[in-house]
Amino acid sequence: MAQTMKEQRKDAIIAVALELFSQRGFYATTIPDIAAKVGMSVGNFYNYFTSKEVLAKELVVYISEYLGKHIRDINESEADTEEKIYKIVSMYFNMAHERPEMIEYFLRVYLSNREIFLDDCEGMICVSAFVTEMMIFFDDGVSSGDLYDQDFFSAFGLFMGYLGGMVFLFGEKVLPDPLENYKESISKNIYNALKIR
Amino acid sequence: MPLKSDKKLTLLWLQGLTCNGNSHSFLNLSYLADVLLACDILYHPSLPSLQTLETISTCKLECDVLIFEGTFDPLMQRNNVMVGKLLRHYAQKARHIIAVGSCASFGGMFKASAPQRNSGLVFNETAHEGPLLQYQEKVINLSGCPIHPEWLGYTLSMILQEKKILVDSLHRPIELYSYLAHHGCTRNEYFEWKVDSKKFGEKEGCLYYEQGCRAPMTHASCNKILWNDVSSKTRSGTPCFGCTEPDFPRANFFRTKTNMSIPDEVPVGISKRSYLTVAGIAKTFHIKRLEEKLIDYKTAD
Amino acid sequence: MITKQLIEQIEGEATVHFTMNGNTVDFATVAFPHFRGMERILQGKNALDALVITPRVCGICGHAHLMASVRALESAYVHMSQDIQLSTKAQMIREFTLLMEIVQNHYKWIYLTLIPELGKLMPLSNMSTPLKGAFAASLASKALASFSGQWPHSSYMLPGGVTCDPTHMERIKAQSYLRELIAFFENETLGIDLETFLSFESCKEIRSLSSDISRIEQSLLSLGMHEKGFAYDRFVVFGNHGFSVPSKMKQTRSYSVKSKYVSIKDSYSPQEKTFAKNALYKNDYYETGPLARAMTNSVPIIRNIHRRFKDSAYSRVVARIFEIASLLQHALELLKLMELSETSLTMPEPIHTLTAEGIGIVEAPRGVLIHKVSIEEGLIRNYEIITPTQWNIGSDTKESLTPVQLAMQGVTQEEALFIFRTFDVCSVCTTH
Numbered sequence: 001m002a003q004t005m006k007e008q009r010k011d012a013i014i015a016v017a018l019e020l021f022s023q024r025g026f027y028a029t030t031i032p033d034i035a036a037k038v039g040m041s042v043g044n045f046y047n048y049f050t051s052k053e054v055l056a057k058e059l060v061v062y063i064s065e066y067l068g069k070h071i072r073d074i075n076e077s078e079a080d081t082e083e084k085i086y087k088i089v090s091m092y093f094n095m096a097h098e099r100p101e102m103i104e105y106f107l108r109v110y111l112s113n114r115e116i117f118l119d120d121c122e123g124m125i126c127v128s129a130f131v132t133e134m135m136i137f138f139d140d141g142v143s144s145g146d147l148y149d150q151d152f153f154s155a156f157g158l159f160m161g162y163l164g165g166m167v168f169l170f171g172e173k174v175l176p177d178p179l180e181n182y183k184e185s186i187s188k189n190i191y192n193a194l195k196i197r
Numbered sequence: 198m199p200l201k202s203d204k205k206l207t208l209l210w211l212q213g214l215t216c217n218g219n220s221h222s223f224l225n226l227s228y229l230a231d232v233l234l235a236c237d238i239l240y241h242p243s244l245p246s247l248q249t250l251e252t253i254s255t256c257k258l259e260c261d262v263l264i265f266e267g268t269f270d271p272l273m274q275r276n277n278v279m280v281g282k283l284l285r286h287y288a289q290k291a292r293h294i295i296a297v298g299s300c301a302s303f304g305g306m307f308k309a310s311a312p313q314r315n316s317g318l319v320f321n322e323t324a325h326e327g328p329l330l331q332y333q334e335k336v337i338n339l340s341g342c343p344i345h346p347e348w349l350g351y352t353l354s355m356i357l358q359e360k361k362i363l364v365d366s367l368h369r370p371i372e373l374y375s376y377l378a379h380h381g382c383t384r385n386e387y388f389e390w391k392v393d394s395k396k397f398g399e400k401e402g403c404l405y406y407e408q409g410c411r412a413p414m415t416h417a418s419c420n421k422i423l424w425n426d427v428s429s430k431t432r433s434g435t436p437c438f439g440c441t442e443p444d445f446p447r448a449n450f451f452r453t454k455t456n457m458s459i460p461d462e463v464p465v466g467i468s469k470r471s472y473l474t475v476a477g478i479a480k481t482f483h484i485k486r487l488e489e490k491l492i493d494y495k496t497a498d
Numbered sequence: 499m500i501t502k503q504l505i506e507q508i509e510g511e512a513t514v515h516f517t518m519n520g521n522t523v524d525f526a527t528v529a530f531p532h533f534r535g536m537e538r539i540l541q542g543k544n545a546l547d548a549l550v551i552t553p554r555v556c557g558i559c560g561h562a563h564l565m566a567s568v569r570a571l572e573s574a575y576v577h578m579s580q581d582i583q584l585s586t587k588a589q590m591i592r593e594f595t596l597l598m599e600i601v602q603n604h605y606k607w608i609y610l611t612l613i614p615e616l617g618k619l620m621p622l623s624n625m626s627t628p629l630k631g632a633f634a635a636s637l638a639s640k641a642l643a644s645f646s647g648q649w650p651h652s653s654y655m656l657p658g659g660v661t662c663d664p665t666h667m668e669r670i671k672a673q674s675y676l677r678e679l680i681a682f683f684e685n686e687t688l689g690i691d692l693e694t695f696l697s698f699e700s701c702k703e704i705r706s707l708s709s710d711i712s713r714i715e716q717s718l719l720s721l722g723m724h725e726k727g728f729a730y731d732r733f734v735v736f737g738n739h740g741f742s743v744p745s746k747m748k749q750t751r752s753y754s755v756k757s758k759y760v761s762i763k764d765s766y767s768p769q770e771k772t773f774a775k776n777a778l779y780k781n782d783y784y785e786t787g788p789l790a791r792a793m794t795n796s797v798p799i800i801r802n803i804h805r806r807f808k809d810s811a812y813s814r815v816v817a818r819i820f821e822i823a824s825l826l827q828h829a830l831e832l833l834k835l836m837e838l839s840e841t842s843l844t845m846p847e848p849i850h851t852l853t854a855e856g857i858g859i860v861e862a863p864r865g866v867l868i869h870k871v872s873i874e875e876g877l878i879r880n881y882e883i884i885t886p887t888q889w890n891i892g893s894d895t896k897e898s899l900t901p902v903q904l905a906m907q908g909v910t911q912e913e914a915l916f917i918f919r920t921f922d923v924c925s926v927c928t929t930h
Contacts (some may be wrong), residue, residue: 072470123481132473135459139469142456152458214534216926217509218557218650224606224632225639225649233629243507243610245628250506274531275511276504306554309539343557343650397656398588398843400663424648425640427671433647434661434842435654438550448543450550451656492665494839 010048012038014062017055022104026056026113053116060110060117060126063102067095068129075136081146082195084137086187089163093179096167103167134159141194148196159190206357209253209260209287210241213280214307214315215267217242218343219298225425226346235357242266254278256286262356263291264349268300268307268315269328281328284318288329293356294318294336297349302338302367303443319368322443338368342440347422348373367443369416377465378412378437381420382429388413391480392487397434397451400491404436406460409451411439413464500769503915507611509558510925512891514918515769516911523914526906528765528893529772536930540881545571545873546849548881549653552869555883555930558606560650561599561642562862563883565592566869568655574856574873575657575846587840588659591645593740594672594832596860597825598642599649601679602635603863604788604822607922608687608714609634612815615916616717634682641675641829644668659843666838673833680826687711688823695823699798701806701816711819718812726909727811727917729901733790734779734889736760736868737861741828744859745794746779750804752794755779757857760868762884765893773929776892776900777866777884785809785901786865786889787922789817797824811905811920818922850876862886864922885927891918 016037020029031052035045049055074087096103110117117126124131138155141147147155166186170179210220220242226232233244239260240246240253248258254276265284273280288294296318299305303317319327319336329336339348351373355362363371379385387394387403394402404410412420415437419429430437438450454461463472505512510532517525536555540548552567553560572582609631616622639649645662646652654661662668680692688695689709698704704715718724733747736755745752759780765772776783784790789809792800800817807813858869865886872880892900899907902921906914 124477125481128474128477131477132470135457135473135477136470138457139459139461143461147457149455150457155457212510214532215510216534216554216557216560218554218560221557221650225636227636229632230629242510243606245610245614249504250511251504306539306551307534310534342554396843396845397661398659398663398841400665419648425636425643427640428643428647428668430647430652430654433643433645433652433654434663435647435652438653446550448547450544450653451546452544 006048009038009040013045013048013055014059018059018101018105021056021059021109022101026052026109026116056109056116057121057126059105060121061129063106064127064130066102067092068133070095071130071133071137075133075140081141081144082187082191084141085191085194086183088137088159089187089190090183092163092167093183096170096179100171103164104171107164107168107171131156146196147194155194158193162186162190205235205237206262206353207239207260208236208241208262208264208353209239209258209291210264210266211253211280211283211287212242212275213265213267213269213273213301214310215298215300216306217266219266219349222343223297223346223349226350227426228350229346232350232353232357236262236353250276254283256283258287259290260287261292262353263287263294264297265294265301265318266297268304268310269318270307270311270315271328272311272314284328288332288335292335294329294332295349295352296336296338296340296368297344299340299342299440299445302340302369303445305340305342306446309446320443323367333368336368337362337364337370339373340367340369340441340443340445341417342438342445345417345419345422345424348418365416369441373418374416374441376416376418376421378415378417378419378429378431378441379464380418382412382431383420384431387487389479390482390484390487391476392484394434399434401487404431404434405453407453408436409438409449409453410436411442411462412437414462415439415442416465417441501911502769503911505915505918505923508919508923508925509556509927512923512925512928513770514906514915515767516914518911521910522908523906523911525896526903526914527767527769528774528891528902529767529770530774530925530929531771532925533773533929534926537881537883540878543878544849545574545852545871545876545878546656548869548871548878549656552883553651553653555885556924556927557650558603559599559862559864559867559924559927561595561646561652562860562867563869564653564655565596566858566860566862566867566883567871568592568657569858569860570856570869570871571657571858571873572856573858574852574854574871577856578852578854580847580852582658582846583844584659585840585842585844587837588842590832590836591660591662591664591842592655594829594836595642595646595652595654596739597741597829597832598638600861600863601822601825601829602638602642602649603922604818605634605638606631608710608819611919611922612714613710615919616714616721619721619912619916620717622713622717630686634679634686637675637679637682641672641679644672644675656843657849658846659841661843663842664838669833669836669838673830676826676829676833680830683822683826687819692823692827696827700802701799703799704816714819715816718815721913721916723815723916723920724807724810724812726913727814727905727920729785729809729905730783731809732782732784733793733809734784734786734866735790735794735861736786736859736866738859739861740832741795741825742791742861743794746784747790747793750793750801757859757868760884762888763892763894766895767893772893774891774893775888776894777888783892783894783898783900784889785921786886787814787818788821788865789814790865791861792817792821811917814920848876852876862927864924864927865889883930885924885930887921887924887928890921891923891928
């Protein structure tokens with residue numbers, strides 16, 4: 001029971017931290033801010049995370065595992081490659097709607113404040129769950145004869161860069177239509193760009 | 198003709214479509230003399246034999262151990278006798294049948310000579326379609342192109358010592374083929390840390406990522422016991438071609454098949470997800486020692 | 499009347515059909531019944547795959563096939579004006595491993611073919627077991643595998659060099675196997691040290707020894723093999739190596755050779771289907787192999803023997819045994835001179851950029867081996883292999899005899915079968 005309580009508290013810290021970091025940025029957010037919003041003492045906070053940097057890394061792993069789990073479900077579904085692309089795009093845009101703080105955090109903290117993540121979070125370490133599933137997606141796509149065989153990062157960059165860009169535009173309120181309306185055309189564009197020639 | 202002594206094992210070595218590579222590999226066995234002393238060689242393609250191919254092809258003799266080298270081609274003859282007839286005659290009474298090499302085991306290299314009809318003794322690749330299917334309980338497959346001499350040395354010695362040879366589902370002795378060619382490779386550390394070989398002709402780097410090495414997918418004890426007592430393909434910078442497996446020969450031997458830079462095949466028994474997780478993380482670390490030359494002759498002096 | 503003889507243990511089989519004139523052979527044709535279609539198997543494959551497939555032409559000389567293949571690919575690169583940089587080290591390693599394969603072949607031939615065959619014609623005392631041949635061959639294979647990774651069936655040569663990157667450890671180990679092999683040759687075969695043997699200039703000096711080689715020499719003489727088994731006294735050597743000089747020779751005069759004059763002709767074998775084809779130079783038959791190499795290399799003792807006994811069965815046999823000695827010495831030199839700091843392999847442009855034809859020529863244990871390849875965008879369009887036995891053991895009409903047919907003419911059938919084997923015949927290579 002105590003364990004469950006502790007887990008819940010930890011989840012609460014993560015939820016609050018995601019919100020604050022994504023709104024105010026990493027440096028402008030303090031541990032007392034987070035503790036206050038969760039409703040715990042600063043001293044107690046340190047029982048969960050030993051520093052703000054450790055928390056920041058934990059958040060990346062949390063988001064990566066969240067994405068990884070959803071893409072894994074898609075990878076393991078019966079869908080063909082074109083449908084899978086649509087499902088991944090939908091999942092990502094839905095997440096931008098329902099949990100915008102996750103994507104905001106990823107774009108505004110993880111990708112913008114690289115200095116925080118240099119130690120213990122370099123390369124694939126914190127984002128392994130997510131990138132591995134994208135590898136599985138591309139590998140399946142090529143071996144089933146749907147996708148064109150090319151360098152992994154060329155394809156990964158095209159896919160994720162595109163989605164990240166759209167969500168950024170959405171966040172900046174530049175998009176005239178709801179994000180939902182773009183799922184179809186963006187999925188098609190990605191598929192056309194990656195499909196076998 | 199010397200008289201056959203009673204207790205010796207009579208051994209008959211027949212050939213289908215072959216290059217004789219297994220015959221010659223066997224001659225490299227360090228304890229060849231001991232094995233030959235314990236056997237009466239009815240016929241071997243290069244060793245002195247008690248019989249000639251002419252007498253063998255009359256199908257009036259018997260043997261304890263029938264060794265077959267080469268792909269079985271149902272239309273092939275030896276001394277104007279169908280090889281299938283020779284095989285069936287000698288297989289009937291033989292106590293053990295040994296398919297030496299991947300040709301005799303699965304079809305191998307010379308299955309391509311007539312792909313519709315050629316096969317191994319029991320298997321056509323992995324399908325049970327060979328001419329000695331009915332005798333499959335006594336067939337031992339020693340796959341490899343060619344066999345390692347120790348593999349046949351082991352098998353004959355086990356028979357001579359009346360020990361039971363445990364085999365896998367492809368009839369290969371598990372004491373020889375439960376290892377992977379990867380085991381004992383001197384490049385293992387490069388595999389662990391995902392440091393690929395940038396080019397051929399270097400001591401450093403793993404050949405699995407780019408150069409086509411199939412050692413992590415290939416059942417063979419090559420790097421455990423070494424070839425000619427001294428080396429192995431991977432130790433001399435050549436990728437493993439997977440020559441002990443039923444799908445040998447594949448194609449594009451010197452290039453790894455990848456899908457968007459991701460290896461199409463990962464080590465035996467490891468899920469791709471697990472492999473990619475570990476590989477991605479290992480690749481993150483740049484380990485200076487593994488990225489440098491082991492020995493730099495040019496600056497050493 | 500035509501009688502048929504099955505010849506076994508020649509890396510497969512052959513059959514000879516004899517037409518007799520009394521007790522002596524009037525005419526003989528040769529058939530090779532087995533065929534694998536290697537050239538067809540190669541079609542459409544990635545050109546680099548030839549380096550894995552062609553060694554499987556032959557279990558005893560696969561390394562020569564590997565080298566012919568790699569040379570053919572390299573020549574295709576050169577024909578496309580793409581530079582191939584081959585370090586001296588890579589060339590020496592390739593040559594060393596080729597030498598070791600020739601030596602193991604010759605050793606097996608002496609103890610697994612020659613001595614047993616001599617024994618069929620006359621009683622031989624004191625002549626030792628086939629295990630001698632296998633043991634010496636296994637030592638040569640160890641030295642070879644120190645660089646090539648394994649033998650048989652290595653694929654360690656790639657366009658631009660070799661895949662191995664040996665340290666002095668491997669070089670020294672190879673040296674020790676080589677020294678062991680030389681000691682074995684001196685003690686078991688020669689009965690004298692290698693250096694002295696190499697200084698011999700006449701067969702009388704061989705006769706002064708008491709060893710396997712002197713007993714072989716004596717047996718050949720007492721069988722009259724110095725007066726039998728003559729072919730055309732024309733020789734051809736094509737492979738460019740440290741131990742051979744490409745040239746053709748008619749009796750004792752040398753001429754230069756060009757591969758464009760090599761042609762292939764269907765065998766004449768009216769009694770039986772054969773898959774073999776005959777190899778010719780400028781429409782003539784030539785003998786290839788150790789005797790041809792010794793003649794074109796002007797090896798004094800072989801030149802002297804030739805002066806007396808021409809291209810008899812005797813000369814052919816002694817040349818092959820003597821070649822072991824000279825190759826062992828050459829191999830020692832190579833290991834001494836090898837500079838390991840040089841690069842092993844310089845990668846050429848990727849194979850898929852290659853559209854060209856290439857030719858690779860090598861001196862294999864039994865003589866000239868030619869691989870010709872035609873490549874389109876890295877894939878093999880056509881591949882042609884011409885092996886030494888196609889030069890020596892062709893089968894043609896009585897008006898146009900091949901070297902072996904001529905050599906078997908006018909002797910008894912028993913002698914003819916022995917003479918046949920003095921060429922060192924490889925059945926699997928012939929039809930491939």
